Amino acid sequence: MPNRLATATSPYLVQHRDNPVDWWPWGDEAFEEARRLDRPVLLSVGYAACHWCHVMAHESFEDDATARLMNEHFVNVKVDREERPDVDAVYMSATQALTGQGGWPMTVFVTPDGRPFYAGTYFPPQPRHGMPSFTQLLTAIADAWRGQRSELEAAGGRISAALAARGLPTTGGPFADGELAALLAGAVRGLAADEDVEHGGFGGAPKFPPSMDLEFLLRHAAAEPAPEPAPEADPADPAPDTRRTALDVAGRALHAMARSGMYDQLAGGFARYAVDPAWVVPHFEKMLYDNALLARVYLHWWRLTGEPTGARIALETCDWMVAALGTAQGGFASSLDADTPLSGADGGVHGVEGYTYVWTPGQLAEVLGADDGPWVADLLAVTTGGTFERGASTLQLRRDVWADADADADADAEGEGQEAGRWQAARAALLAARARRPQPGRDDKVVAAWNGLAVAALAETGALLGRPDLVDAARRAADLLVTVHLVDGRLRRVSRDGAVGEPAGVLEDHGDVAEGFLALHAVTGEPAWLHRAGALLDTVLARFVDADGFHDTADDASDGPLLAVRRPQDPTDNAYPGGASAAAGALLTYAALTGSTRHRDAATTALGAARRHGTDAPRAFGWGLAVLQAVADGPREVAVVGPDDDPLRADLHAVALAGTAPGLVVALCVPGAEGAAPLLADRPLLAGGAAAYVCRDFACRLPTSDPQALGRDLGTRSAATLDG
Secondary structure: OOOHHHHOOOHHHHOOOOOOOOEEEOOHHHHHHHHHHOOOEEEEEEOOOOHHHHHHHHHHHOOHHHHHHHHHHOEEEEEEOOOOHHHHHHHHHHHHHHHOOOOOOEEEEEOOOOOEEEEEOOOOOOOEOOEOOHHHHHHHHHHHHHHOHHHHHHHHHHHHHHHHHOOOOOOOOOOOOOHHHHHHHHHHHHHHHOEOOOOOOEOOOOEOOOHHHHHHHHHHHOOOOOOOOOOOOOOOOOOOOHHHHHHHHHHHHHHHHHOOOOEOOOOOOEOOEEOOOOOOOEEOOEEHHHHHHHHHHHHHHHHHHOOHHHHHHHHHHHHHHHHHHEOOOOOEOOEEOOEEEEEOOOOOEEEEEOOOOOEOHHHHHHHHHHHHHHHHHHHOOOOOOOOOOOOOEOOOOOOOHHHHHHHOOOOOOOOHHHHHHHHHHHHHHHHHHHHOOOOOOEEOOEEHHHHHHHHHHHHHHHHHOOOHHHHHHHHHHHHHHHHHHEEOOEEEOEEEOOEEOOOEOOHHHHHHHHHHHHHHHHHHOOHHHHHHHHHHHHHHHHHOEEOOEEOOOOOOOOOHHHHOOOOOOOOOOOOOOOHHHHHHHHHHHHHHHHOOHHHHHHHHHHOHHHHHHOOOOHHHOHHHHHHHHHHHHOOEEEEEEOOOOOHHHHHHHHHHHOOOOOOEEEEEEOOOOOOOOHHHOOOOOEOOEOEEEEEEOOEEOOOEOOHHHHHHHHOOOOHHHOOO
């Protein structure tokens, strides 16, 4: 008989509906049951695309004997970390404090009032590598609860008190002279010191795509020349040109990832991370948030440098999001699993990681023939020994066939200039063959924050690269967020099949959705998106901010067990922008469009932790640093006015959107249009035609109707590049 998870919004929870474990969803009812039965709570946190979550589920949660032990001694609560990031963040802090590390699946034992007293991640069914078996752990915890109850409760109290006292400052005031420039330059130097120069990116294995760090580096590289040193500067210790360093570090990572096994060379889209420093073998799950962030940063790389790889990867990644993650309601699903489900000899279904994606030389030849098979094997580093498992290889692009074609367009049929066409034909054939293989599962819940990131990426990519269909996809997703996720004026975190879930939107949802709406406003000029973003940000200021700064949950969130530990407040950026920095970026843009000092001051407050720790820990504050770079640039506000059918207005708008200024904010409308951004107020036409106004640091330049002059003001490379 299905358990309580059968009707959950989360596909991850639904996957556990037939477990013999008597699962409860997170909520007050589960903890009331724990108090009634006088039992500890076993909290199990994971997500649908998590490989080891599936392994532990198969080994332990599907096992009748293990389930009996769990049901006899614990109240068992299953949480989807993507649906409840607030729950995940609080108990992950406890897990890291207790064990020195974290990850998923996360297993936490807590008192009936929600206080954690023991934690870990994956536990095997038998003792292994110094770890106890899961059943040994369950028995030990149950015995301790009976015989050492007071010690466990005291430990829970100490851990909760320590977590409540921890945290980074999230407040900040005005910047001192030179403070911001020194901070940003120091962050670049810190990232450069941590770079893997040989392979690109940062650190060793596992290696994650550093999308937010790269966004900051590109913005820093786009900054105007630094001012002359202050008179008191030490001439013997000149500051290096960190703008050149930033572009070099970003370029190496972006080139490496585009050609790596972590990028799907057939369909587009990035896997979650690589298990090795050289980006050869990915962990095959694909997440919406990674791809939304990476599509945008590759687009911005192209916008800054003209690098064709940037435009290609941005388009392919956006096309992949629409094709693979698009839902019938217009939103975007959360992820594709790392595992491909296969039927086993025992009649059961087992997940095999990467099965859909890897190839042998023989499989390539079977699809492509005796000539093209070996050629593609060489091009994509598919070897007889294999680079993955079972003699198969991931696909890595050894040379950029598109660059070869661009550089030698007149090459003969045997020359490199023809490789692009040959590869495209082979790619299509391989993709068709791969589509006939079993496919990984899809977590089709729609997460508000991640859809906000996707809206921004699709809107900007569509506008800059001449793909109005992508702008339309962004608008459909934004419409879904408005019609389904906004309930009684408040944002909900998730929906599925058009039905909204119960979890309230957290700070990152409000910030990222506002970011997406503001990007859509910049691209379309439609006032509704500005006003909808403003309403979300008003909720942020009313419900998520107090004297202690920005919090991840609203002040009226009624979640007793969670608040017994602490109100979630994490100012760092992890896999995607943290709530504080997500809100800061949207608040800063909104302030530029409206002239609201209240919103600008709030943005500065939200960046307090990034401001204090961005130099010594830049990888923890990538998005916050990117927003600080926008603060340093002004921001730079561009108002484009003119009749809808005026070609000059379209040209000025295109040049404005292609500007590389780190603090670029664009507004577009017909003069006097109802609901237009205050930035556009009193902006008349110039000699009866379209005009652009550029303002920065509370001062405006004279209006211009010259696209080239506007481009020089904004760092736009040239109008000729705008068609992609």
